[in-house]
Amino acid sequence: MKIRQTPFAGPRRLLALAQLSNSVGDGAYYVTSALYFTHVVGLTPAHVGLGLTVAWAIGSVAGVPLGRLADRHGPRGTSVLLALTTSAAVASFLFVRAFLPFVLAACLYATAQSGLAAARQSLLAGLVPQSERTGLLARLQATLNAGLAVGAALGGVALHAGTTRAYLTVFAMDAASFLACALLLWRLPRVEPVPTGKDGRLMVLRDRPYVVVALLNTVLLLRMPLLSLGLPLWITERTTAPAWLVSALFVLNTAAVMLFQVRTARGVTGLGTAVRAVRRSGAVMFVTCAVFAVSAYGSSPWVAVTALLAGSVLLVVAEMLHSAGSWQLGFGLAPADRIGEYQGLFGTGVTVARTLGPLLLTALLVDWGTPGWAVLGGLILAASYAMGPAARRSARQRDAEDGAARSAGDVDGALVAGDHGVHDGEAEAGAARTA
CATH class of the missing domain: 1.20.1250 (Growth Hormone; Chain: A;)
Structure with missing residues (x-):
């Protein structure tokens, strides 16, 4: 007798767990980052806004070539590498205490995040038939929101405590969440690079x-x-x-x-x-x-x-x-x-x-x-x-x-x-x- 798979069986389940792991960290980061960068790192709000604007501007440009890298060299390996890079970028925030190191760390974070989003979509496309992608993305979005809610609650605890140690714990947890994401992505089946001919241009x-x-x-x-x-x-x-x-x-x-x-x-x-x-x-x-x-x-x-x-x-x-x-x-x-x-x-x-x-x-x-x-x-x-x-x-x-x-x-x-x-x-x- 054929057993029907649940919506999150096999690779779908691993994709959902990877989404959940890093979204918990993201939720905590979103609610605490502004106060962390001003109260712990010691930056002014204007410097924080300028640094993040520069970082995300660079990240938006980097998304296309990094997505192309995933196509040509395999989306699983590229996704894992970018998840590890994101983890390292978040971990570096634990040690920066000046504007320039903050901007460099933020640029690395935004670039890795933008590339990771594109590479994961390429990975999903290689693992899931086209007719099932929108449905799976809807489930992953629901999972994302659940993780953000949990992370925001944990970040709220840190905000209530208001101590440097509490903020550092949140950022360490965010770095660990992307490390867990990388390990889960590595457990997915390998998706072969797509032959793209000799034309290496960004079409x-x-x-x-x-x-x-x-x-x-x-x-x-x-x-x-x-x-x-x-x-x-x-x-x-x-x-x-x-x-x-x-x-x-x-x-x-x-x-x-x-x-x-x-x-x-x-x-x-x-x-x-x-x-x-x-x-x-x-x-x-x-x-x-x-x-x-x-x-x-x-x-x-x-x-x-x-x-x-x-x-x-x-x-x-x-x-x-x-x-x-x-x-x-x-x-x-x-x-x-x-x-x-x-x-x-x-x-x-x-x-x-x-x-x-x-x-x-x-x-x-x-x-x-x-x-x-x-x-x-x-x-x-x-x-x-x-x-x-x-x-x-x-x-x-x-x-x-x-x-x-x-x-x-x-x-x-x-x-x-x-x-x-x-x-x-x-x-x-x-x-x-x-x-």
Whole structure:
């Protein structure tokens, strides 16, 4: 009797455990890093912001060549190496006490993180059939959120203690989490490098339709800094809602993704459903921005809290729809022999959103107020509707390139067969003359 595998059996289970291990460390890092760098390392907030901006700018550029490295030399080994590098970068934060060493360590951390994301996507593509990738990515996203929640709770303990030892323990735990991630990735089956011919150039940068898709996805990712920066500033500066609501909204978002991301992604199975999911996410985000804007009107805290809770529910719906659609597009529009390279470009949207998003959201929401919400919602809505034509154009180009490659293969095969026929005829003629 054939036994049905569970969704996380075999390599899928190891991928989920690797995701869980490093997300726990990341969750603790996210909630403690700002205070660690200022209180323990001794940097000013301006220096911390400048150093991290430089680091993530470099990391966003490094993602594409490191993804290409995974394609050419094997994604498992590359993923393991980058996970170990990330662990070493986090461990180095334990010893830096000046600005320049901090910037160097942060650059190493951001570069390794960006490359690791691309290499792991290439590894997943080599281990999981295309039809199952979006579903697995949804499960991994739920696992990621669970790990972040656990890590954030552990980081909260360190924040409550407020001691140097507590902060150092958190960073040591983060370094250990990436070490565990590397060990788990090493246990995965080896994925052979994909033959890419003699052309070693980065083709994704000249694939204009795919670049347009990646740029539009970056605009849609402007929702990411909302929860961590935009809403906290909006709540404290523009509404009468209590400050503790920031934490409650974060918990709401995390729990909803854990519970419903897999179900939301279930209906995304191809280009058409992915485009529809992205378009719906843009429409929901437009309404979300309008609801958040309402929270600033009136003097009643209850009105503000109600509007913020409603907007947060809509925000997580938009997030899950966009995630499911973008996963399908990012993989489905990339050539099979350059998954890591293309995911390296697609993943830079996250880095750009985290780097430039805070500046944009601060200007739009805190400085401009309600009109800023309208601009943000309109921008995301326009990008979501532009994604359909851009994705279809990219798909047509990919189909044309695949067809040309198949035709070239057929011609080469015919020429080889013809050469064999000539040689065979010559051999038969020679044999006849001998006879």
